[in-house]
Amino acid sequence: MKTYRVMAARLFLAALLVPSITHAQSIQTEPDVRAFASSPRWLTTKVYLEGAPDIDVKDKYPGVVGISMWDPDRNRYEFFYTDTGLSKYEHGGGGYFMVTGDGKTHILVPDKGPNRTVVRRLEALNNQAFTYSREVPRDMIETNAPVRIYVVHAPYTGTVQTTPSSAYAQ
Template identity: 35%
Template sequence: MKNSRIKFFASFIIASVVLVGCAAKQTEGETEKPQVSETHQTKGQEYTNILTSTAWQGTRAYDKENNDLSEENAGFLGLALYDFESGKYEFFDKDSGETRGDEGTFFITQDGEKRILISQTKGYQVVVDLTELTDEIFTYKRMGKDKEGKDVEVYVEHIPYKERELVFTNAPVEDTTYSDKIEQDVRGIDILGQTLWNGTKVFDENGVDVTEENKMFISIAKFDETNNKYEFFDVATGLSRGDYGYFDIINNRVRAHVSIGEKPYGAVLTLTELNNARFTYTRMGKDKDGNEIKVFVEHEPYTGEFTPTFSF
């Protein structure tokens, strides 16, 4: 059922880790998992339903004066396929239908204002403003080029694509297992948004503490479940670390985020623990000899004296 968003596509996500920030203990005792119950839909969820209900074809690009700039911004005009359950997207050539080799993770903010892409294969991330999204038309605005090659804000319009069936080049493999360390009945974005979180420790696959070697992953984290904003703050001063942007929790098994701060980057991280008491995810870090290893970054609700607010 689409609205559960609790099915996790392991092979795609593991391949998708782009950069990042935190981790987790490996799960045990896995069995078939139940569905997450939801009593209402946000605007972002409604938009995600629409976006993933069909393939889309970019038809034209234009500026605020309605001047056609499709030729100058042809790179935005392809075919697009989005998958609800996995949070995966892929772009295809508008003429041949062949893949453009651009695939990764997408999400729409809960307020329906923005669509975020994290490209696994092309190594970029982008945040665009949604201006219209219905069953018949999908339009966003972003920076593009005018007829003189200068930067200008453009609107990129799409309509449903029905000419041929588009299929993901790398189909995600569904993982129907779950861990009792991951909450099944509450959306992960709501869990993270209910409190501040404090990175507490980093450890390797053998449980060896490597927090000292990976101190850059330890911070106070603030999340907003209504608009998908996040920001990381210094644990010693409570000041912003200049790392802020938009995040989402996909299927309660992945945390994706795009930083629009001082050093923009995108990250797609596998969660191994997610509940009211703790959340943990995995990424690459360093061992005591400086070698690159898989590490788990653990967080617990913050109980300190700082009350940080978003800087953007």
């Protein structure tokens, strides 16, 4: 019995002397949805496939390429063609968006078009970059196997003028 008491006392003292260790995950800074407001417009600068960040495949994924506007105060977005500046609103290129509380998911809810909800993994969001990834059919051909694409945006400083639809402006 004395051996057990000595052993318990040693364990107790060891527990007091060893720094406490936590198994909780450290808090990571969440992307700031207000970063969307740091630029009035964002331009798709690169699209690449998972595992191949050095190969730009924008030409194979034109549906995700464009100029975008984000209003974080109203959670509204609208997309535009890069060559004409015309709105994509009538084809699902405008509506509401949200970033989940954990900062990992970016969800689009278009006002119009064939898709009702688009879920994207938020990779980066700050004043200089906005990057998301999502699974789509390879080369955007419905019968192809899915691949994960990464779509990179930067604040747009070009000369193409964009005019928001009345739904975005309201």
